[in-house]
Amino acid sequence: xxxxxxxxxxxxxxxxxxxxxxxxxxxxxxxxxxxxxxxxxxxxxxxxxxxxxxxxxxxxxxxxxxxxxxxxxxxxxxxxxxxxxxxxxxxxxxxxxxxxxxxxxxxxxxxxxxxxxxxxxxxxxxxxxxxxxxxxxxxxxxxxxxxxxx
Numbered sequence: 246x247x248x249x250x251x252x253x254x255x256x257x258x259x260x261x262x263x264x265x266x267x268x269x270x271x272x273x274x275x276x277x278x279x280x281x282x283x284x285x286x287x288x289x290x291x292x293x294x295x296x297x298x299x300x301x302x303x304x305x306x307x308x309x310x311x312x313x314x315x316x317x318x319x320x321x322x323x324x325x326x327x328x329x330x331x332x333x334x335x336x337x338x339x340x341x342x343x344x345x346x347x348x349x350x351x352x353x354x355x356x357x358x359x360x361x362x363x364x365x366x367x368x369x370x371x372x373x374x375x376x377x378x379x380x381x382x383x384x385x386x387x388x389x390x391x392x393x394x395x
Contacts, residue, residue, distance in 0.1 A: 284370075291370040297354045299365025310363040310381045311370050312354070320386050321346035322393050353388040357381055 271358045283293045287303035297314075300306055318324050323346035326332070332339045361381070370378055 279363055284373075288373050289370055290373055291367060295368040295370065297366045298351060299358050299363065301365065305364065308347060308362065308379070309365045309367055310357070310379045311367045311368050312359075312380065312382045312385055314350070314368040316387065317329055317350050317353075317385060318343075318346055321349050323349070325389055332355045349389060349392065350385070352386045353392065357385055 252334045265284070266332055272287075274350040281292050282290050284303040284306075285337065286308065287304050289303060289309065291303075293301055299309070327339055327342050327377060330351070332342065334340070357363070357364055363379070363381070367378075368380065
């Protein structure tokens with residue numbers, strides 16, 4: 246009888262320990278996936294979906310640049326028009342205006358890429374050694390302004 250009690254106690258304790266180990270491993274794996282990094286094995290840390298134009302492969306990057314994309318969106322005439330007229334981004338007109346604003350930014354980024362010799366332009370990218378990445382937001386904002394004045 247006493248052996249049966251010890252055996253069932255041992256089984257309960259073992260189940261609790263296995264559950265704790267499983268939960269801690271799952272938590273650790275989830276924590277790692279919260280910080281995605283498509284640049285593993287290179288000197289850069291980035292997520293591929295943040296690439297605006299240029300090279301995307303980590304091994305090919307040599308002189309990437311980054312921009313403050315939200316700031317660029319706000320500087321486009323399309324988004325300013327949406328704000329002034331209070332057009333909802335989810336409306337048909339809002340969707341068209343946002344698409345035009347994104348297209349305008351992409352064209353300006355491509356011109357910057359070819360003119361300044363960057364290999365790619367990103368919304369967010371960092372170097373693993375902590376060195377800074379060239380921010381070309383102001384240059385692209387000027388290109389957007391020049392393009393709208395013509």
